[in-house]
Amino acid sequence: MLSMPKAPFVATFLVWQILLSIIFLGRRYRVNQLFGCFLVAIGVIITVASGSNPGHSLKGAGIFWSLLMIVSFLLQAADTVLKEVIFLDAAQRLKGGVDLFVVNSYGSAFQALFICLLLPFLSKLWGIPFSQLPIYLRDGAACFLNLGTLSSGCDGAPLLPLLFVLVNMGFNISLLHLLKISSAIVSSLASTFSVPISVYVFTLPLPYLGVASSLPTGFVAGAVILVMGLLIYSWTPTASPSSACSSSAN
Template sequence: MAPPSPITCRPSAARHPLLLRVPTARAATLGLGLGLPRTEAVVALRAHVRRIEAEPWASALVAVSRNRREEAVRCAAAGEVTGSTGVGRSAGMEVALAAAAVVAMGTGNRVLYKLALVPLRQYPFFLAQFATFGYVVVYFSILYLRYQAGIVTDEMLSLPQKPFLVVGLLEAFAAASGMAAGDLSCLAASSICYLFEEALQNQRDNWMLSSGCRCHNNCSKEIIFIDAAKKLKGGSVDLFVVNSYGSAYQALFMCLLLPFLSKLWGVPFHLLPTYIKDGAACFLNMGSLSSGCEGAPLLPLLFVLVNMGFNISLLHLLKISSAVVSSLASTFSVPLSIYAFTLPLPYIGVASSLPPGFVAGAAVLTAGLLVYSLPQGQHSGNSFRNRND
């Protein structure tokens, strides 16, 4: 029997549209339109409908409809649209494209952070606070729009908050210690000994604290995705739920830890209001403190936007792969950042020249990443996550 044609719905002017769907011969058999009482005709019609529902093709149609509804629900929970995946596009290709985006955004993030510190060289703590609270506003605005569009569901928003609280705490320490590391943070995760020989002890400690927090943070976010898939019955939590809640708790811990963070940055706590005020004046490049703030607010704003894009792309890669893959992709941007700093960038002045040992270390780092990544081609997609389900 040929499969049923797609069902389309349209308004009907008939008062009883079901009666119009009964074939003429069958209607005669049922006695419709032949003078039978209305009650007897309706009873006969209901028996006819029950016979239709018992036919195999009707059962198959109901099953197909149910499967389509379930697929639509799963896609909505995952923040996707049914049938949105391109034909022939493998999970490995999706991971590769996401990793390339992380590498590109990570390189731009490191370079623009260095450029943003040119006008705000005296106010790096202000830049950290501006980025932190700016992310809260932007992420929650996007989250609200996605909730209104039906992409974010109530089940996603009602996930346990403790994992997000841990993420916020780790991000607060990572952001504060990372920026306090100064130039060293621009080449984070490179692990080249020359850096540790030349850097001050305070920078080394801050760099190590920032790297450790970021590693734990990636693992915590991966756990969130794994647990959410179980709680949402195969669905996946939207990226902006994780970003929004994580940023909110990060801002909260930034406020609670201000005395400690201000000491870490070398700003006396009682002078913090004056510091924030002067930092805002330099950021806007206005007032008597605008001298030496050339490049603001363009360069700091570019850094914040690219850093936001980097965070989103990194979280997307972590969601479709694993914390290991996302960390490797982020690390791969280090040698590209090294090369970028050898170029004549604006506002920086004379391009940096790197010793041969530094170039050799970057080459070893790149080779190690490539060798490690080669066997991963056969484990594309969510293989790491599937082993934990």
């Protein structure tokens, strides 16, 4: 689920995707599609920000971290557009196209590789001395496998972590399949629909979640705006009879 101050920058992700797809794929978008993307971004921001204080969070983030967040969304958008380019190129060059599990495996492998390479820098950001990082990794593995006597935060392991991994893999592969048969923009818009669903699920009295919380004030408004944006984006204007006759005459 998105968190503040990340939520207000969701719009930049769609903007980067639209710009990159126009540059590298030659896409052209109708006015209703651009307006639909705008409404989806607004709906996500309202849904997530309704339960927090966005002004305080954005003020605490600072200009540098805000710009860094915007640049990071550029890289994520480039990742989705690059995958779309790979699928389109594979459909022309290969008979059966490229396998979804191959693309997902390569993406996960390179993600793990770069996280390992950036561990000295990331550990400093996390406030963990690099010399103590092996201890944290050991305790994390023990918590994941529910070995030993650690904190109560390990309740439900290893079933819950494994369930999270399986659901995450299924979600990513589903989005990849949608990207393969449609586009990066459609895949991203569909994934945003999971935001209000996640917010709602975390208000239910589920095991290991503690006391169920109430829905944020602007949840319904944000969800309605998000769904309206999806419908407007998917709406295809019908051609008028006069324009259809003129096109057939030509």
